[in-house]
Amino acid sequence: MWRTTIGILLTLALGIAGIPHAPHAQPPGKVYRVGYLTLERGIDQRFRETLAQLGYVEGQNLVLEGRFAQGNRDHLPALAAELVQLGVEVIVTVTTPAAFAAKDATTTIHIVMAGATTPVESGFVTSLTRPGGNLTGLSNTPGPGFRRKQLELLKDAVPTISRVGVFWDSTFQSTLFSDVNAAAQALGMTLLSVDVQRPEHFDAAFATLIQERVDALVVSAAQQYYSHAKRIIDFATTHRLPTRFTEPGSVEAGGLMAYSVDWSSIRRRAAVYVDKILQGAKPADLPVEQPAKFELVLNLNAARALGLTISPTFLFLADKVIR
Numbered sequence: 001m002w003r004t005t006i007g008i009l010l011t012l013a014l015g016i017a018g019i020p021h022a023p024h025a026q027p028p029g030k031v032y033r034v035g036y037l038t039l040e041r042g043i044d045q046r047f048r049e050t051l052a053q054l055g056y057v058e059g060q061n062l063v064l065e066g067r068f069a070q071g072n073r074d075h076l077p078a079l080a081a082e083l084v085q086l087g088v089e090v091i092v093t094v095t096t097p098a099a100f101a102a103k104d105a106t107t108t109i110h111i112v113m114a115g116a117t118t119p120v121e122s123g124f125v126t127s128l129t130r131p132g133g134n135l136t137g138l139s140n141t142p143g144p145g146f147r148r149k150q151l152e153l154l155k156d157a158v159p160t161i162s163r164v165g166v167f168w169d170s171t172f173q174s175t176l177f178s179d180v181n182a183a184a185q186a187l188g189m190t191l192l193s194v195d196v197q198r199p200e201h202f203d204a205a206f207a208t209l210i211q212e213r214v215d216a217l218v219v220s221a222a223q224q225y226y227s228h229a230k231r232i233i234d235f236a237t238t239h240r241l242p243t244r245f246t247e248p249g250s251v252e253a254g255g256l257m258a259y260s261v262d263w264s265s266i267r268r269r270a271a272v273y274v275d276k277i278l279q280g281a282k283p284a285d286l287p288v289e290q291p292a293k294f295e296l297v298l299n300l301n302a303a304r305a306l307g308l309t310i311s312p313t314f315l316f317l318a319d320k321v322i323r
Contacts (some may be wrong), residue, residue, distance in 0.1 A: 023055030032056065032278050035083035035109075036066045037102055038094035039073055046264050047092070047114065050271035069098075071227040076101035084109060090274050093137075094267075099124055103135060110277045113137030114270035115263070117176075117221070119288050128288040136283035137273050138266045140221060142291045148183035153259050153296065154216060154244045155187060157303075157314050161242065165192045165214040167205065167232075169222040176220055191218075199228055206235050214241065221246040221260075229253050237305050248297040252322060256302045261291035295319045 036043050043066045048058075056062040065088055067079035080101040083091050090110045093099040099116040103124060111134055118141050119125045126132035128139070155161060164184065168176045177193045184191045192212050196205045209217065217236055219225050225232065229250040236243040237254070245251060245258040269289060276286060299322040303310050315321060 023053065031061055031063060033063045033065060033086065033088045034274060034278075035086070035088035035091040036064055036094070037076065037080055037083060037091055037098045038067075039069045039071055039076070039098060040094060041068050041070060042066065044094070044114075044267045046267045047271050050268040051274065054271065054275045056275075073097040073101075077104065080105035090277050092270055092274060096122065099135070107134055109134065110283050111135040111137070112270050112273045112277065112283070113139070113288070115140040115261075115266045117141050125288055128290065130284070131286065131288055132284050134283050136286040136288055138269055139288055139290050140261050140266060142261065142294070146294075147180050148186060150218070150244060150259050151180070151183050151187055151189065153317075154218065154242065154257070155189070156317075157257060157298070157310060158216060158242045158308060161189070161216040163190045163192065163212070163214050164216045164218055165194050165209045165212070165241075166218045166220065167194050167196050167222075167225060168220040169197050170195045171197050180218070196222075196225075202228065202231060209235075209241070210239065217241045217243040219243060219245050219250070226250065229255065233302075237302070240306050242306055242308065248295060248320070251297045251299045251302070254299065254302055256299055256306065256308075258295070258297045260295055260297075262293035262295050265293050266291065298322065 043064055051062065058064060065083060065086055067083055069075040069079060076098055084106045088109065090112055091102045092112045092114050093102045093116065094114045096117045099111070099113050102111045113119065113124065113135060115138055116122065116124060119139050120127060124135045166177060166180055181191050192214055194205045194208055196202060219232060226247065226249065230253060232243065233250070233254045242256050245255045246260045247263060248258050248260065251258045273286065277283065296318045297320045298310065298315070298318045300310065301322065
């Protein structure tokens with residue numbers, strides 16, 4: 001298994017190796033109600049499993065109130081308001097738009113982010129070490145150097161690329177392109193910004209990539225890209241564009257590669273935060289954790305479809321190879 005040295009050190013320093021605390025003896029008769037707000041279609045099983053390991057049993061001392069936007073972020077504010085009306089003790093948010101919706105809906109109910117982009121710059125918290133309000137949890141934005149590592153790995157896989165399109169959503173990734181562009185300049189690569197905020201923007205985005213003659217594509221972390229991964233993969237395969245995604249599911253669906261935070265760790269850690277808050281901790285006093293574990297996934301079938309030959313060295317670096 002390959003992990004960056006920085007990732008290993010941070011994992012040890014933050015104590016997020018993934019093993020939850022021992023289960024608590026919950027107060028007799030106490031039933032905790034936790035909201036779960038997401039753009040996706042269900043409550044993450046790893047989140048559920050970790051809560052169970054901590055002593056919470058659904059239907060006995062725990063009720064999970066899931067609210068799912070089915071990929072349409074316009075539904076999130078109303079769903080967040082529903083959770084507030086229900087009087088849940090904690091709202092868990094999956095994706096940055098969900099965190100925005102929950103933040104706008106309440107200043108008193110505790111909120112745990114199960115992955116959100118640049119929490120300080122987005123206005124969710126005052127600082128990572130002292131959040132200062134009713135939000136805390138997990139950032140999905142690693143520290144300096146991660147953007148460069150993502151581009152380096154794409155170029156290691158396909159050394160000939162030089163002109164790369166970047167799919168990103170400026171509505172909640174305000175600094176992403178500038179960060180990636182700075183990393184690209186250091187590597188001698190030229191990037192093309194393609195702001196894709198909604199599914200109906202894909203056709204124009206694809207046309208732009210063709211017109212600008214890019215030779216690779218980088219897809220950032222946004223729900224519309226997960227939901228429409230097959231559409232992106234089909235385009236990339238047809239036009240022979242090596243594509244780097246930010247979550248393994250798109251690679252398992254046929255994409256070339258992903259170098260991403262370990263989403264499993266983030267979802268499990270969110271359950272630990274919920275437990276701490278239900279036991280009396282205040283979000284204002286719980287530092288926001290940055291990702292410390294990363295995963296490189298490669299799809300050799302996709303490489304063959306793109307006419308690529310992947311070096312043995314690169315194969316050795318991959319945490320998971322789909323053959």
